[in-house]
Amino acid sequence: MADAHAGALHAHQFEDADQQKDASTLGMWVFLLTEILFFGGMFLAYAVYRIAYPAAWAAASHHLDVRLGGINTVVLIVSSLTMAMAVHAAQLGRRQQLVVFLILTMLLGGVFVGIKAVEYQHKFAEGHVPGPGFHFEGADGRHAQLFFSLYFAMTGMHALHMIIGFGLLAWLLAGSLKGRFTPSYYTPVEMIGLYWHFVDIVWIFLFPLLYLLGRH
Amino acid sequence: MSHYLNHDYGIRSWLLTKDHKRIALLYLISATVMFMIGGIFALLVRLELLTPAGDLMQSETYNKMFTMHGIAMVFFFLIPAVPAVLGNFLVPMMIGARDLAFPRVNLLSWYIYTIGALFTLWAMISGGVDTGWTFYTPYSTAWSNTNVLVTGVGIFITGFSSILTGLNFIVTIHRMRAPGMTWFRLPLFIWAHYAASIIMILGTPVVAITILLLALERGLHLGIFDPALGGDPVLFQHLFWFYSHPAVYIMILPSMGVISELVACFSRKRVFGYSFIAFSSLTIALVGFLVWGHHMFVSSQSVYAGLVFSVLSFVVAVPSAVKVFNWTATLYKGTITFETPMIYAFGFIGLFTIGGLTGLFLASIGLDVHVHDTYFIVAHFHYIMVGGVIMGYLGGLHFWWPKITGRMYSEFWGRISAAIIFIGFNLTFFPQFILGYLGMPRRYHAYPEEFQVLNVMSTAGASILGVGYLIPLVYLFWSMRYGKPASDNPWGARGLEWTTPSPPPVENFPVTPVVTEEAYAYGTHGKESPVG
Amino acid sequence: MSGHVVPPRIYFAVFAALMILTALTVWAAFQDFGPLNTVIALGIACVKATLVVLYFMHVRYGGRLVWVMISGALIWLGILLVITLADYASRGWL
Numbered sequence A: 001m002a003d004a005h006a007g008a009l010h011a012h013q014f015e016d017a018d019q020q021k022d023a024s025t026l027g028m029w030v031f032l033l034t035e036i037l038f039f040g041g042m043f044l045a046y047a048v049y050r051i052a053y054p055a056a057w058a059a060a061s062h063h064l065d066v067r068l069g070g071i072n073t074v075v076l077i078v079s080s081l082t083m084a085m086a087v088h089a090a091q092l093g094r095r096q097q098l099v100v101f102l103i104l105t106m107l108l109g110g111v112f113v114g115i116k117a118v119e120y121q122h123k124f125a126e127g128h129v130p131g132p133g134f135h136f137e138g139a140d141g142r143h144a145q146l147f148f149s150l151y152f153a154m155t156g157m158h159a160l161h162m163i164i165g166f167g168l169l170a171w172l173l174a175g176s177l178k179g180r181f182t183p184s185y186y187t188p189v190e191m192i193g194l195y196w197h198f199v200d201i202v203w204i205f206l207f208p209l210l211y212l213l214g215r216h
Numbered sequence B: 001m002s003h004y005l006n007h008d009y010g011i012r013s014w015l016l017t018k019d020h021k022r023i024a025l026l027y028l029i030s031a032t033v034m035f036m037i038g039g040i041f042a043l044l045v046r047l048e049l050l051t052p053a054g055d056l057m058q059s060e061t062y063n064k065m066f067t068m069h070g071i072a073m074v075f076f077f078l079i080p081a082v083p084a085v086l087g088n089f090l091v092p093m094m095i096g097a098r099d100l101a102f103p104r105v106n107l108l109s110w111y112i113y114t115i116g117a118l119f120t121l122w123a124m125i126s127g128g129v130d131t132g133w134t135f136y137t138p139y140s141t142a143w144s145n146t147n148v149l150v151t152g153v154g155i156f157i158t159g160f161s162s163i164l165t166g167l168n169f170i171v172t173i174h175r176m177r178a179p180g181m182t183w184f185r186l187p188l189f190i191w192a193h194y195a196a197s198i199i200m201i202l203g204t205p206v207v208a209i210t211i212l213l214l215a216l217e218r219g220l221h222l223g224i225f226d227p228a229l230g231g232d233p234v235l236f237q238h239l240f241w242f243y244s245h246p247a248v249y250i251m252i253l254p255s256m257g258v259i260s261e262l263v264a265c266f267s268r269k270r271v272f273g274y275s276f277i278a279f280s281s282l283t284i285a286l287v288g289f290l291v292w293g294h295h296m297f298v299s300s301q302s303v304y305a306g307l308v309f310s311v312l313s314f315v316v317a318v319p320s321a322v323k324v325f326n327w328t329a330t331l332y333k334g335t336i337t338f339e340t341p342m343i344y345a346f347g348f349i350g351l352f353t354i355g356g357l358t359g360l361f362l363a364s365i366g367l368d369v370h371v372h373d374t375y376f377i378v379a380h381f382h383y384i385m386v387g388g389v390i391m392g393y394l395g396g397l398h399f400w401w402p403k404i405t406g407r408m409y410s411e412f413w414g415r416i417s418a419a420i421i422f423i424g425f426n427l428t429f430f431p432q433f434i435l436g437y438l439g440m441p442r443r444y445h446a447y448p449e450e451f452q453v454l455n456v457m458s459t460a461g462a463s464i465l466g467v468g469y470l471i472p473l474v475y476l477f478w479s480m481r482y483g484k485p486a487s488d489n490p491w492g493a494r495g496l497e498w499t500t501p502s503p504p505p506v507e508n509f510p511v512t513p514v515v516t517e518e519a520y521a522y523g524t525h526g527k528e529s530p531v532g
Numbered sequence C: 001m002s003g004h005v006v007p008p009r010i011y012f013a014v015f016a017a018l019m020i021l022t023a024l025t026v027w028a029a030f031q032d033f034g035p036l037n038t039v040i041a042l043g044i045a046c047v048k049a050t051l052v053v054l055y056f057m058h059v060r061y062g063g064r065l066v067w068v069m070i071s072g073a074l075i076w077l078g079i080l081l082v083i084t085l086a087d088y089a090s091r092g093w094l
Helices: A017-052 A054-062 A066-091 A095-126 A141-177 A187-211 B011-015 B020-048 B059-078 B081-095 B103-125 B139-143 B148-175 B188-220 B233-267 B274-290 B303-331 B340-363 B365-371 B375-405 B411-438 B449-482 C008-029 C036-056 C064-093
Strands: none
Touching (some): A017 A187, A141 B188, B020 B059, B020 B103, B020 B449, B059 B148, B233 B375, B274 B303, B303 C064, B375 B411
């Protein structure tokens, strides 16, 4: 792609740097739209079964740890803030700030995945992992297994996206340390920021739908 | 003179290329290989069906044959062929750009396609899949003993190739048109690819997650569709067809785009009703997402949902009909010549019309109940997929062959093959309409005696069709070395791609063109006589 | 080079709003609003998502094309959900 230093340079297929940035932004958005439909399929399955088995859904949701889920929600929202601040720092050419905010975002992402791991471990311990070893007290055991199948599919896919995001942030960090991003070229920071915010948005929906049922 | 084929040599210059034209050729190779593999499975299916008894292979084996035929053809040929081969080559050129917006993403999409194809091939070789290309649960999740998981992974991977291609096209068409190339001056080929790209973006992710859920259920026992847990196998069908119906429009729209170009050029006339065709492409893309339940009329879907899907399925035929009317009107009082691409275009118009009209039979629930899962369906979709998509693909391949390779192919052999393909195609698939109407089920390796004559006709036709497909392989390949060198514009066609040398230079246009005329501005100069 | 610089105070304001909304949704979940619980939860999630999209993702400051595309994708997801759920809902009608 472009050589960052001169700023006005751009890849050969573009007329100028503005067109390149514009195209990159549009491209990242189109990609995020595919992600909406991708997660959307799982939300459909969730909706179908929740309407069919409301009692089982509530009972199963009750076995998820609201505090850990809530903490993770806060963690991700803070990480979106730090990511937005990272982009801001890049826009203004403040390299140190950019590095700090990227590191913060990565740390928060790590916390999220760590808490998720703890939660999964709880689920293993309680026998709530679908499959031959599944065990659920209550009349809705069968349907609860559906809930937990979706729980693992949805949060697992989300966590996978977070881990990929973590890798992308690491790449950004490496680039920032080398001074690759300047006020005239910070597109990768912004693009990966868009991705990160999207992953946050998915969780914004997952949290109430998975954790906050049957709490009253 | 330096052009994109000779300016750099060696396998690395091909495997690491960022040039959309070279990537198009990489796709041409991969897609042709997958087409031949799909063809071999078809051959085996038709061989078995020569006789009423299931005597060539066991039913389980036969199930694998038609499954792998479908998978290879649908996911690895029909979806990518026109967009990834012709689209990749032509989209930047037709809009006056030097390349697509994201050349490295383009190369990545080819690698993803090829890796997915290799995965799937490995699954096919190491035991095969027998679920039908539709992978219905619970057979695919719980009961089949075949390589469902690996095949699913292969298709999942390849889906991203489609998504990235669509992404690239959308951004390119929005942001990289040359000065003066307004939306309504774009060739209809571009409108068609834009519409198909919308479908790729919105639909493919849904089948991706569906296959993933299928794989998770099969591999990790995450029971999403499992009836034993209260899951619904029909949910799988909803998710699957939400993509797979629009997918057929991913296949046909680009091919229709080709036909618009061919009909205009070989009648020496601008396309009648340009904006109607442009908007009909978008309409097909959009309305095509609203009809998926017509695959599920007998699946226990609610009658009311069926009703709505039925009405909408009638509606979606309208924009396709609009195109056929407009092409026909373009032909009227045009100066028509019958070069090979035009023969394919005529074949397309006739066969697509038949295929499309039989689709209306199927949109009608009462009729569909009778012919669902019979050979009527098989004939219907082959008329559209083969009579439609492949005719358009071959017509386009011949039309732009001089531009792509700098060589003319043999017009004699071109026309002969087109004729053989047309005859072979109709002999293969027309009897299947009758068979289906008479009640012969699909996906069966044995059938009642009274259906044999029609089946023999069909198999005979398939052999002729197979020969018809092999001949172009020979003369096209031959032409790359020995064909007559092509001029910039051997057909006297309009369009930015024809203003470049054949083959084009790496950067397509040394100076960014400025567009001042409408698309298809025919009638302003005479045509050079085609060579060969 | 073009690129609107959003003042940090906007980011912090949005952040505060997201926090408050999160607290609100958790609180609401522990009350009994009957069928409204779902509506409230989804509604709050939509508001939070909209804030992230508009401000953190800069759509508020960008061109029209992006938000047309976002709306399109959401409508498309809506088509998938609504029609499929309509099938399930209407199965018992006959």
